[in-house]
Amino acid sequence: MQHLLTAGAQRALALAELIANNSNDQVTNPRHLLAALAHEESRAAEILQSHGIVQNLILQEFELTLPDSEAESDLFETEVPLELSQALYRFPQLKDVLNRALEQASQTSLPVEIGSEHLLWGVLKTEGPHTDWLVNQGAISSDSLAASFQGEHQQAGDPIDVDFAFRTVPATVSDQTNTFRTIDAAANRLREGLRVVEDFLRFTLDDAHLTRLLKTTRHQLTEALQFIGQDSLIASRDTLNDVGTAISSTSEFDRSSLEHLVQANLKRVQEAARTLEEFGKLISVEAAAIFKQMRYSLYTLEKSVLTCVSSQHRLEDCQLYLLATESMCHHGCGPAIREAVAAGVCIVQIREKEMSDRQLLEHGRRAREWTREAGAILIMNDRPDLAVAIDADGVHVGQDELPVREVRQIVGSRRLIGVSTHNIEQARQAVLDGADYIGVGPTFTTATKQFAEEEYAGLDFVKQVAAEITLPWFAIGGINAENLPEVLQAGATRVAVSGVICRHEQPGQITRELLDQFTR
Numbered sequence: 001m002q003h004l005l006t007a008g009a010q011r012a013l014a015l016a017e018l019i020a021n022n023s024n025d026q027v028t029n030p031r032h033l034l035a036a037l038a039h040e041e042s043r044a045a046e047i048l049q050s051h052g053i054v055q056n057l058i059l060q061e062f063e064l065t066l067p068d069s070e071a072e073s074d075l076f077e078t079e080v081p082l083e084l085s086q087a088l089y090r091f092p093q094l095k096d097v098l099n100r101a102l103e104q105a106s107q108t109s110l111p112v113e114i115g116s117e118h119l120l121w122g123v124l125k126t127e128g129p130h131t132d133w134l135v136n137q138g139a140i141s142s143d144s145l146a147a148s149f150q151g152e153h154q155q156a157g158d159p160i161d162v163d164f165a166f167r168t169v170p171a172t173v174s175d176q177t178n179t180f181r182t183i184d185a186a187a188n189r190l191r192e193g194l195r196v197v198e199d200f201l202r203f204t205l206d207d208a209h210l211t212r213l214l215k216t217t218r219h220q221l222t223e224a225l226q227f228i229g230q231d232s233l234i235a236s237r238d239t240l241n242d243v244g245t246a247i248s249s250t251s252e253f254d255r256s257s258l259e260h261l262v263q264a265n266l267k268r269v270q271e272a273a274r275t276l277e278e279f280g281k282l283i284s285v286e287a288a289a290i291f292k293q294m295r296y297s298l299y300t301l302e303k304s305v306l307t308c309v310s311s312q313h314r315l316e317d318c319q320l321y322l323l324a325t326e327s328m329c330h331h332g333c334g335p336a337i338r339e340a341v342a343a344g345v346c347i348v349q350i351r352e353k354e355m356s357d358r359q360l361l362e363h364g365r366r367a368r369e370w371t372r373e374a375g376a377i378l379i380m381n382d383r384p385d386l387a388v389a390i391d392a393d394g395v396h397v398g399q400d401e402l403p404v405r406e407v408r409q410i411v412g413s414r415r416l417i418g419v420s421t422h423n424i425e426q427a428r429q430a431v432l433d434g435a436d437y438i439g440v441g442p443t444f445t446t447a448t449k450q451f452a453e454e455e456y457a458g459l460d461f462v463k464q465v466a467a468e469i470t471l472p473w474f475a476i477g478g479i480n481a482e483n484l485p486e487v488l489q490a491g492a493t494r495v496a497v498s499g500v501i502c503r504h505e506q507p508g509q510i511t512r513e514l515l516d517q518f519t520r
């Protein structure tokens with residue numbers, strides 16, 4: 001439910017803020033607001049004057065000063081309607097005043113915007129030196145003010161100059177309470193679900209990148225709830241009477257694996273975010289917008305977490321990846337691929353830049369046979385369409401080629417999509433885009449592909465990825481039997497090579513030498 005403040009009430013709050021600043025006070029308090037309410041020709045000022053209380057008296061009593069006239073005239077420029085939740089956020093020390101003002105504004109049969117007279121009511125209802133002083137000074141208290149709201153002007157049908165503005169949305173106090181209760185319950189569900197997912201990311205997956213993404217979601221929740229008002233949520237909480245707490249579905253206890261558990265909790269937090277978004281719309285548009293963003297982040301997180309888990313299974317024993325190019329091999333690709341997979345390479349990429357589509361199709365079909373016989377994974381470089389045509393297990397794309405989302409449309413959900421990355425931002429993004437594995441390089445100088453000097457990402461990039469990414473990744477670029485120990489030392493557990501195997505007289509033998517190093 002949104003509660004707008006009338007223009008007069010907004011001006012009073014803004015002026016109170018200026019008075020606080022001018023008086024070197026850190027935060028705006030009820031005395032600043034009282035001085036502001038007495039200032040302009042609003043209903044509140046009228047009421048105060050009718051009790052003999054004028055602005056100068058307040059300023060003197062509480063040693064406050066007004067801002068200069070230029071700053072003050074800026075207040076009349078305010079055009080954007082201010083919502084109660086925003087005011088609560090902006091004026092934390094006026095929280096009680098604003099909540100009291102809302103209570104009073106909600107007393108009428110039709111909901112009203114919160115006007116200056118409601119703020120005055122809130123000021124009078126909030127204990128402090130100002131309430132005692134007001135009683136002594138002009139015998140004005142919340143009780144004496146009650147009449148102004150209850151009968152007088154409404155019964156007379158005399159629309160005296162108040163800044164009421166009637167709204168057409170029906171609202172009852174009980175509707176409000178129920179909305180807050182719903183939001184409170186959904187926020188708790190979301191928080192609990194996020195905690196389960198976070199523990200999985202930290203202790204099972206041990207993924208710093210995804211853990212950070214989850215933390216951002218947690219901060220978004222806190223930020224959005226500030227627009228709603230924590231106090232309203234706690235005030236509306238009624239756990240004993242919440243029928244939901246007594247219901248537990250059997251599916252709640254049906255968790256067959258860690259993967260299932262994390263997926264169930266990711267679904268739970270998405271549902272909670274949707275509830276927050278929908279009910280949040282009734283309280284604050286800002287909060288609802290943040291809840292919506294959260295929901296999308298949670299979809300991305302779900303996709304990334306599940307892809308990560310499933311790719312780790314699919315590429316579990318894949319330490320060495322061969323990029324095979326016909327022209328680089330001594331006796332053609334066939335012997336190189338067959339020998340390499342027999343020696344333990346478990347993933348092969350067809351990387352041909354010179355072949356026509358027809359040649360590539362034929363070559364790809366042969367490679368499919370060689371790899372299938374050996375139980376190895378086959379990836380097509382650059383061409384999602386040909387990956388499908390030869391029934392490859394996946395496709396590899398670079399930063400300038402089709403994005404993952406488009407490639408997925410072509411290759412379907414089961415085929416692997418690999419993405420080349422050359423810096424940590426690209427690596428993080430590839431994880432969020434739904435890549436099944438990433439290439440991380442170039443690590444060392446290579447004769448296989450041309451890179452400018454500044455394009456070499458080196459071992460530092462390998463170390464960065466090792467520190468935060470658990471989606472399977474392959475260090476690549478100039479890796480050979482001599483420098484492989486350094487790459488493994490930097491944190492790589494998987495490596496992709498081309499020249500070192502393709503250009504070798506005995507591809508099987510060098511494959512074994514490379515693989516031996518993983519077990520040392």
Ligand SMILES: Cc1ncc(COP(=O)(O)OP(=O)(O)O)c(N)n1
Pocket residue numbers: 321323349351381382396397398399401418419420421438439440449474476496
């Ligand atoms: C495993 C792996 N990593 C990186 C690449 C490089 O791909 P890309 O940047 O698209 O360059 P080309 O190989 O297409 O020249 C790769 N192919 N495989």
Ligand SMILES: Cc1nc(C(=O)O)sc1CCOP(=O)(O)O
Pocket residue numbers: 323420421439440441442443445446447448449476477478479496497498499500
């Ligand atoms: C094709 C390719 N892509 C790279 C990248 O960093 O994206 S490095 C590279 C060359 C890999 O071959 P070799 O093992 O012979 O150096």
Ligand SMILES: [Mg+2]
Pocket residue numbers: 381382396397398401
């Ligand atoms: Mg490419």
